[in-house]
Amino acid sequence: MINETVLLESRSLRGSVLDRTDVLDRVKALSLLPDGMHVTTAMVAAYFEVGIEAIKSVVKDHRAELEASGYRLLTGTELRFFKDLSGIQSRTRSLALFPRRAVLNIAMLLRDSKVARQVRVYLLDMEYLARTQPVENPVLSPQTSLSTQSPLSTPPAAPPGLDEHIDGRIAHILGKTVVPMFNALIASCGEHRQELITLRQDIENVERRLCRHHRRIRALETDAPAARVGASLRNMTWQALVHHVADLLRRDGCTDVTVRTARTGRGVDITARTADGRTMAVRCKNRAGRSTVPSADLRKFAGATRVVGRVDVALFVATCAFSGEAQAVADLTGVITVDRDEWEAWAAGVRLKALQ
Template identity: 60%
Template sequence: MINEAVLLESKTLRDSALERTEVLDRVKALSLLPDGMHVTTAMVAAYFGVGLEAIKSLVKDHKTELETNGYHLLEGEELRSFKDLSGIQSRTRSLAIYSRRAVLNVAMLLRDSEVARQVRTYLLDMEYAARTQPVDNSVHTAAASLDDRIDQRITHILGKAVVPMFNALIETSGEHRQELIALREDVQRVEQRLCDHDTRITDLERTRGPRQYTGIMASIDAMNWREFEDHIAVLLRRDGCTEVVVHGGPGDRGVDVTACTADGRTVVAQCKSFAPYRPVWSGELQKFLGASHVQHAADVALFVATTSFTPDARAIAESYGVTLVDRAHLEKWSAGVPLPVLR
């Protein structure tokens, strides 16, 4: 499994993921035009949190690829027909529209956008989860294994069998000697291209490296609020806590999970399963302070979220000793890295 940034480098990888347009709404809600199918350049820029020029520049550099996936510039009669059908009120002489597939394509090309980075990460999380599902069909597994490095096998055959065969034919042929020499050179060029391709792929995999915790956040994002609270309870038990109780729902007195550390300290946890683009605000930290410190007199106050925290929320947490577990720390904790405050 390779790092999400490799999607920026490899069109083959991008093409293999373009059907997963549902990822867009899982990372951030995508607003569509009245036709329910397209967005404009301004809407794409707003979704990714970048300026219009960033999207226009990207389209200029990758126009052919984006057109293949649903980008289109409307003009003249075509634009007038689209306005009539979709109900758009605009006086522009041209209008660029993007399908959801094209927007996903943009996400895999746009470098300076946190939303685009999250989409790429989510795509590879889903791909990793699909690839690591158990497969009962042993024939299918064997075939997949056979295809892993087929380019290397072809290179080996060309170098060890086909080229020597041409050498032997050239030595014994008179009339077709020049044709055989030309064919041998073609084969040697193919062999070199395959070697170069394998080297590029190997370099990408080595320099980018695997994401250490690939697949974890995709699984967590798929949980409902109750499953997420149960997941945090499991992590607390794994890290040595006892008396772990899930309180989430009506009457939880402002906390979702309570526990006791191995050395006897009381733990209260608030669990927020938010979309990655929706941070935890300071007001939510303030509510938790009252529950954790006043009502429960907690020794360890944990605020666990599937997203980030605003600077104001972090400042409050630091001032009052609340341990924040954001998306990145939650991923590591779920992967088996103990939470330091529980030790």
């Protein structure tokens, strides 16, 4: 078991657990701004039961890391836009915003806080349990499940179409045996942890490349070329797109997947819960004949997520690209965008980062 103080010293380890924001609410209730996604510096200080200056000091020392986890300092037009979007009444000329990931990041950097220490201990308890379980192999088809296999057992026969390709078998071995072995070594080793983490990342990169290579080969060997498959996805009706995305969520371990009707959806097409318990709201847009998703659609969805209750993951899936302004709105409101290329890769078997 890793000591919780290791989180204070290892940025790579902190980055590897940033998605486990549900830990915050398990330790103590975190109050959010009216937008349902962010908190201010004062709210972060209240959560960790420290002074505001303590939070400002952490931000000053680790600004780049916190910005990578979503911390923003709003001024000018951005600040006015956020006030209009969230309904905040304030005359301040700047406003520091922390999404839940950044608050969790603060917990892993704040030394003199009992609450922060509780978060770190709880977080590492959960991470230890997760890392000692067999890792799912992303190369497998949705119909083939190997989750019951022991990580040290001999790999079973590959699914049809896979046994003739050595890259598929290697990817399976990496995902089911080598990566779990590194997880156990990292959890128990102190002296060479960083080297092991780097090696594990290299192995995971190799596994992902093999999976992509295998998918390309399969696409070339199938009767329908990859371009035709992509075209069929893009030509889906809106209803078919929504149900297709719901199926992808179920395939990747999401539970409570519910397709909402136009009357009850209120701007949210799907609600679900990720495999690790985070709440999720999804909007699907089939914009055939349009080049990009406009910013107005992102604003409406960001507002709609507040109506359905607490949302940890807001996902906007589109059959086209997003305009620059739309992406800026998404970054500001915490919405994760999935454009045409990412959607097609997701449909081909690549897990979305938001679901990992």
